[in-house]
Amino acid sequence: MQLPIQSQSTIYAEPWEAAAGPGDLRAIAVAADRAGFDYIASCDHVGVPHRLAPAMSTIWYDPVATLAHLAAVTERVRLLSHVAVVGLRHPLATAKQYATLDHLSGGRLILGVGAGHVREEFETLGHDFRQRGAVLDEVIDALRAALGPEEFPEHHGKFYDFGGLGQLPRPAQPRVPVWVGGSSPPAVRRAALKGDGWLPQGDPRDRLPEQIATLRRLRAEAGIEKPIVVGAITEPLYVGRPDWEVGRRTITGAPEALAESLRAYRAMGVHQIQVRFRCRSRDELVDQITAFGAEVAPHLDQ
Template sequence: MQLPVQSQSTIYAEPWEPGAGPEDLVAVAQAVEDAGFDYLASCDHIAVPRRLAPAMSTVWYDPVATLAYLAGVTERVRLLSHVAIVALRHPLVTAKQYATLDHLSGGRLVLGVGAGHVREEFEALGVDFGRRGALLDEAIDALRAALGPQEFPEHHGKSYDFEGLGQRPRPAQTRVPLWVGGSSPAAVRRAALKADGWLPQGDPRDRLPAQIARLRELRAQAGVTEPLTVNAIAEPLYVGTPCWDVGRRTLSGAPEALAESLNAYPAMGVHVIQVRFRCRSRTELTDQIAAFGAEVAPRLD
């Protein structure tokens, strides 16, 4: 699941989150681990322009610092950047940060990357917003080299060029999983041809089968035979019968009913379901996480 508190867009943040802090993140991360979840995730924005602040807010914790902090209070759960806007930074900077995170966490990193969408953020950092797709494509190739086993990685491209520069510590994993986020045709193609996994952004259930079929088609055409981890973001959830208005799109009810609904995802070819719980407090959230892990997850295919 995506962590609360660390990003507070009005699209999904709950009213209790603006008053929350590090101790709440720790409690949620530990609840996620105790409940048997696969990963916890943190977002990435460096600076939000005034025109977007009312919707996005300006609360966006740095993902490397956040995931490293939570790595120290957990032992098993994977640590996902969902998603890192890697074109905003030189690949050697990104590699240094995330290789260190993987090293310190004992090999728990999943590097999720995306193109970004905030023009002013790119302009302030001197990065061409119009080239963000091309920059991301090359950054993925450069990161494959820089996060690989070689102490002195090498990459020669149009935007990034390096060799003979050593970086240690190396990642604990031989190959850091790299997932691409986004649902545009360009993002789907990028995920199909360059990634180990796909992170859709906002695709409803009825759009997923066509997107997954397209992923498979592109990989088959390119002769890519390695497995691809397909994610999906489920509707908001509430385990049990709520006594408050959780919104009309929220799935709520008995564990059996929730599991039956969520099992539509693996039937489509989805491997990992990212979930979010409606809640009025940190305690209600951790209770929901525990209930899902104990009563819903065992019923999933």
């Protein structure tokens, strides 16, 4: 699941999150860890301009600081950046942060990356917004090198050139998985050719089969035999029968009914689903997480 509180876009934030803080975030992460969730995720924006603030808000926690903080209070749940706008930073700086996070967490990092969409962020930080796709393509290659086993990584490309600078500690994982986010044709192509996983951005169910077919076709044409982890963001969920208005798109009901609906994603070729729960408080969210882990998840593999 993507964590609440750490990003509060009006598209998905619940009213109670505005007054929540670090203690609430820790409690939710611990609940996800105990409930058997595969990962918790944190977003990335350096700054939000006035024109976008009414919709996006300006509450966006730093993903490395947030995930490192939560690594200390969890034991097994993986830590996903969903997604890091890595084109805003030098790849060596990004590698230093995320290698340290992986080292401190005992190898629980999944590095989710994306091109970004906020022009002012790029311009203010001195980057060409129009080149962000091409830059991301190279940054993924640079990060593969910089997060690899070598103490002195090297990369020689069009946008970045480095070598001879040692970085310890190395990641705990032999290979940090890189999942590529985005649903545009260039993002799907990037995921197919460069990713260990694909993170679509909340696409409706009926769009996913065609996109997954395109993903597989592109990998086959490139001769890539290694499997790719295909993800999906589900509709909002509520375990049980709510006595309040949860929204027309929310899937509600008994655990078996929710599991039956969610198994449709697996039939499309999806390997992991990112869930989001409607809730009115932190305690209700923790209850939903706990109920999902205990009562819904066991039915997903049937």
